Amino acid sequence: MNVKILIATSFRIPGGGIWTFVRHLKNQLELKGHEVDIFGQSPELNDYHLYNKNQTFDKLPFRNFLIRILGKDDFVTNNRILNAEINRYCFEFVTASLNLAQYDIIHAQDVIAARSFRRVKPRHIPIVTSVHGYLSGAIYYSLKTGNRNLSDEEIYQTDTYQYYKFLERIGYQSSDLIHTSSRWMRNNITNRFSVKPDKIVTFPYGMDIKELQQYPQGISSQIQKPKNKKVILTTSRLVYLKGIHDLLDSLERLKQERDDWVCWILGDGEMKKELEEKACQLGLNDRVFFLGTTQYVGYYLQQADIFVLPSLQENQPFALIEAQLFGLPAIVSDSHGLPELVQDGETGFIFPAGDSKKLYSCLTEMLEKDTLRIQMGERAKKWGEQHWSTRSLLHDVENLYQRAIQLA
Numbered sequence: 001m002n003v004k005i006l007i008a009t010s011f012r013i014p015g016g017g018i019w020t021f022v023r024h025l026k027n028q029l030e031l032k033g034h035e036v037d038i039f040g041q042s043p044e045l046n047d048y049h050l051y052n053k054n055q056t057f058d059k060l061p062f063r064n065f066l067i068r069i070l071g072k073d074d075f076v077t078n079n080r081i082l083n084a085e086i087n088r089y090c091f092e093f094v095t096a097s098l099n100l101a102q103y104d105i106i107h108a109q110d111v112i113a114a115r116s117f118r119r120v121k122p123r124h125i126p127i128v129t130s131v132h133g134y135l136s137g138a139i140y141y142s143l144k145t146g147n148r149n150l151s152d153e154e155i156y157q158t159d160t161y162q163y164y165k166f167l168e169r170i171g172y173q174s175s176d177l178i179h180t181s182s183r184w185m186r187n188n189i190t191n192r193f194s195v196k197p198d199k200i201v202t203f204p205y206g207m208d209i210k211e212l213q214q215y216p217q218g219i220s221s222q223i224q225k226p227k228n229k230k231v232i233l234t235t236s237r238l239v240y241l242k243g244i245h246d247l248l249d250s251l252e253r254l255k256q257e258r259d260d261w262v263c264w265i266l267g268d269g270e271m272k273k274e275l276e277e278k279a280c281q282l283g284l285n286d287r288v289f290f291l292g293t294t295q296y297v298g299y300y301l302q303q304a305d306i307f308v309l310p311s312l313q314e315n316q317p318f319a320l321i322e323a324q325l326f327g328l329p330a331i332v333s334d335s336h337g338l339p340e341l342v343q344d345g346e347t348g349f350i351f352p353a354g355d356s357k358k359l360y361s362c363l364t365e366m367l368e369k370d371t372l373r374i375q376m377g378e379r380a381k382k383w384g385e386q387h388w389s390t391r392s393l394l395h396d397v398e399n400l401y402q403r404a405i406q407l408a
Contacts, residue, residue: 003401004035004102008117009109010091013040013051017318018109018132024208026052028394039098040109041091048094057097059090066090081163088167092116100125105401111135111171118174126404129175131185134336136165137313141241145271169193177404179397181205181316182337201400205316206393209325209385212298223264223291225303230261230367233304233328235297235319236311238269238290243310243333245271245278249356250310252282254363261367263288264300301326305373306366311335312353324384329376331362347380 007026013019026036038051048057066086091112100106100121108114108129117127143155155161172178172193178200180186186202189195225231232251236242244265251263265275265288272290279288294300297319301307307323307330315337323330324341330348332338344350349362366373 001402002033002035003104003405004037005029005105005107005401006037006039006098006100006103007107007109008039008095008113009041010088010112010116011040011110012043012045013038015043020207020318021130021132021205022109024206024211024390025393025397027208028206028390029397032394032398037103039095048091050098057094059094062090062093078159078163080160084163084167088112088116092119096120105404107401108175111168111174114171115167115174124408126176126408127174128177128179128400128404129171130179130181131189131315132181133315134185134188134313135168135171136161138241139164141313142239145240175199176407177201177400179203179400182340184337184340185315188336201396201403203393203396204387205318205321206390207318207321207325207388208390212301212322212325223289226262228260230305231303232261232263232306232308232363233266233300233323234263234308234310235266235300235322236309238265238267238272238275240271241311241313242267242269243312243353244275246354246356246359247308247310248275248278248282248284248288250360250363251284251288253357253360254367255282255284255287257364258367261287261363264304265290266292266294266297266300268293297322298326301328304328306331306363307348308359308363309333309338310353310359311338314338316341321384321388324380325388327377327381329366329373329380331359331366333359343379343383347376347383 029036042049106117106127114129172195180202307328309332314335333353335353342348351358
């Protein structure tokens with residue numbers, strides 16, 4: 001049975017890991033005969049849009065109204081919470097103006113979208129939510145960035161952390177079914193938010209390797225692999241929870257021992273300037289290159305030798321999926337969902353999150369042992385091709401939709 005689906009997020013589209021999932025899913029569903037619309041914030045963040053229909057919804061009138069109401073007489077005194085509430089209700093006002101009755105199912109991509117659509121949709125239309133990340137955990141690390149003198153308990157007691165934890169909880173409560181891509185996220189939701197296990201369906205993402213390998217010929221002029229050096233690659237937002245500061249500490253130690261490598265860092269974020277300054281202070285200017293964001297990740301993956309992901313919190317990152325499909329061995333932290341994706345000693349190495357000395361040791365071993373590194377990459381590619389099938393993703397999502405429709 002073909003259905004009409006609204007895939008929706010409160011985040012920006014196109015852009016980020018959510019967009020990778022949404023794009024591949026839309027393509028697969030439409031090939032099967034389903035009809036799919038995509039709704040989210042525009043890249044400029046000044047309006048919302050039905051992406052595939054070029055239909056925009058200006059949020060400025062709603063925003064001005066909410067500023068007058070919520071900002072009146074110090075109704076909300078925490079500026080971060082105030083801005084989040086304004087954005088949340090702007091999103092909800094716009095969703096209420098959509099013709100939601102035309103859809104058979106709403107597929108939310110975050111808990112904020114799930115809550116908003118639950119409040120405005122017709123009662124008979126089910127909501128399923130794909131959980132791509134741990135929201136309140138990400139907020140913890142965001143708060144840690146600007147308050148590194150605070151203890152964990154002090155951060156947990158802040159109004160901002162408690163606010164986002166509440167949003168996460170009501171987002172799960174607003175979903176008829178929840179999709180997680182990792183066992184860790186499934187357990188996190190059941191244990192921290194008291195969600196019943198039978199409400200959660202766990203299956204992996206999928207990736208179109210042919211699309212990933214396509215990029216313009218002219219891109220090759222940007223940067224190329226140096227002769228007689230191996231490329232260590234990381235693809236990440238430049239924020240505290242991604243652990244790039246730990247990677248730089250490891251590379252500073254590595255530079256003292258060998259000169260047969262360079263490191264390419266793809267991504268952008270609030271810590272970019274701080275990380276660039278740290279690399280300079282550690283004397284890594286000629287080894288570490290911050291290359292910004294790109295839509296042609298495949299070009300860099302094809303030249304790389306080792307992929308590194310030193311995250312302090314991670315679920316099932318598309319960056320690692322892409323690296324495996326390009327046959328790269330990975331060095332990842334033991335953070336949350338990552339150990340489910342890498343077989344330690346077989347397809348890569350796993351080190352304790354935050355341990356830059358252990359990360360240095362893993363890098364050294366991979367650089368020294370060419371045969372081991374190559375074999376790990378071959379095994380990673382074989383495992384990835386079996387695990388990240390778009391055909392399996394489509395089958396799992398269709399079953400998820402049918403179950404939600406039957407429950408409704």
